[in-house]
Amino acid sequence: MNWRENDKYLELITPDQFSFKECLVFLGRSENECLHYILDGCLYKLIKIDEAMILLKISSEAGILKIEFPDKYPSQIIRTSIAKYIWDLFDLDRDLVNFYSLASKDKVLNMLVNKYYGLRIIGISDLFEALTWAIIGQQINLAFAYTLKKRFVESFGEKIIYNGKDYWIYPEPEVVSKLQVTDLTKLQFTTRKAEYVIGTAKLLASGEISKEELLTIKNYNQVRDILLRIRGVGKWTADYVMMKCLKVPEAFPIADVGLHNALKLQLELDKKPSLDEIERISLNWKGWEAYATFYLWRSLYE
DNA sequence: ATCCAGGAGTCCG
């Protein structure tokens, strides 16, 4: 991590192959997103570190990611955590040289990596958020998924108000673990989805499952199996979480509908490709399936 | 109306 600070803001010196602008397009894909918002090329996001709620304003210029604190200036130790958080959010430790090299020889990815050069996987660092956001999004269209998330966050999350605008923190597992199924079905969650979300909250609140522990396991399938044992977590969700939260570069949500639609468009197919076809296409992406998927997702937004 | 959505659990052979 490469960063510095003065008495007003932090600066992350970003690697060459990074485009904040491309990342912003992805972050701005839904008007209904309630956990950040974008204004004049800046990203505003509220985060919680050690019980402190800190509003961040993030912008980029000339290879520097600037983090300002519109609300209140955090302590030294929290500033360091924030720098790490943002570094991780944009996956800045990743060296993309090999991915770009492989992609330049791939008929699907070649155009995408040129068009979206510098795009990095935007993380969901909180395991509970990653798991439950995936569960919420199962088998419904993204627009409705965002609506459900917004209701969930605004019912059980925390917020601050700054300049008359609300900034939200995703609900904590400790809070959600104590809910009843009807608390969520009221928000239009299905009964099953409500059970999955509350059950997942219990596993995380009790510490039975934690991101820290999962990160110590180096074997891909071993981590995946632990996630798959959670009720409501199937292959798609496990791979999604490994991609967005645990930052496993070979994680590959192959059954993802968005991936299918993006491939259909890129390859100009009449219908969505079959799983066999995708497996064949993705042989070229070995070790970089998560990035290939993310660039394809990006291609769905302009 | 009709089809489908960033699926998962269950049952059955």
Place this chain on the structure above:
DNA sequence: CGGACTCATGGA
């Protein structure tokens, strides 16, 4: 293991 069936509700 692999396939069919069920759940369940809004968006386009």
